[in-house]
Amino acid sequence: MGTITWAKVEAGTALLLGTIEGADVSTAETNYTGALSTSTVRSPDFPPTAIYDACVNAAMEIAKAICESDNHPETVSFVASSSAVSSGATAPAASSGSVPRIGPIRRVKDGSNSRTLDRETISAVRDYNAASATIFNGYNAYYYAINGDIIEHTRTTVICDMCCFNRATFTGQSTIPLNDEHERLIIMGAVTFLGMKEGMYADLANRAAREFDTGLQIIRGVAQNVDMDVRAMKPGGSL
């Protein structure tokens, strides 16, 4: 995770919105580098808590994009395991630590030996389970299927690995739950959310929204491009 603090992205957001208090550059610099407060923010349109909330919301959007992408390098940071799930149970909506799931189930593994299960058709899973003591007695199938919000599988229990994320709790000097590269994107997101409040910020909000949306699209798509590049490099590989 990153080294950038929440205080830094909040200050960056406040700066773009022109709400850092300071009659001279020295005071503005002090207020910019310090924690925002009602005495260091100028405009009643953007109270410090609202800026905090906007930054957290932007971070949530970025985290969601990462968790919904295919094999983004940062997804591993969000992966958590569910509790043991029996066949026919509801697909887990939270990790074993009760952190909400974001995005798809990425891996289903055996509850005892952690071997990865293959995704199969529901009929294959049900056929195996129906005849596991007869035709398939002694054969160890590692299959699962998702049927609506129900997961069916051929093991005693399975554990699902998936991206999980809680809404970040703002604490000024703590670090953001994302890599440092997302500092600007968080600011762009926060400016997008806050800039809509006042018509005079329309241009700023539009430009920030464009950069924010583009950034999210890149996050969602970058892994697929990397995967294609890697496959193209393999001898005999094809796109």
Add this chain to the structure above:
Amino acid sequence: MTFDDFVISATRRLNAGAPQNGWEDSALDIATCVQAAIHALSKDVMMDNEKRGLLQQTYSVTISGSTGDLLSPTGSVTATAAEILPDGIYYGVLTDADGDILQPLKTLNAFYRPQSLVYSYYHVGPNMTLYTRSKQAQVTVPADVVGVNGPVSVIASYAPQDPADIPHSLEDDLIEYICRIAMTKSNEKYAVKG
């Protein structure tokens, strides 16, 4: 080799050199062929004078009155019941507790008919019931039958329920049988007509 090993071996052999065949996605279908392949292989081994001994084992059959149940006792090799092949009994030998070798009579009609008293006899009847007949008494009607002294030791061919009980020297044969059955199924389904 375990059940899993046979399925993996058959899958990879079917797929060898032609991964586009997609057999790697057919593991469950191939697994359903294993029991059929074991029975086909076991039957062929039973008919093979050189290989027969690889799938023969001894069963100790309790005699009650004059009959016994061939499906109840467990085999001396696999320790599993009900694996015995009906025909496999005729390729083996039955010995009663007195050490007499029982001779087969393949019809119940012959079993209840007067026979030479040089031998004791047996017949495999409905639901794998072993009918025995001691050489001590002649038989003209069923009520005349005197059973042999049990238990009867039966050496017979069998089809293992567990693939892991297939002897090492037959493992490659079993993989071949699995592949053959799997391919027969797909050929019938996907055969190019005309």
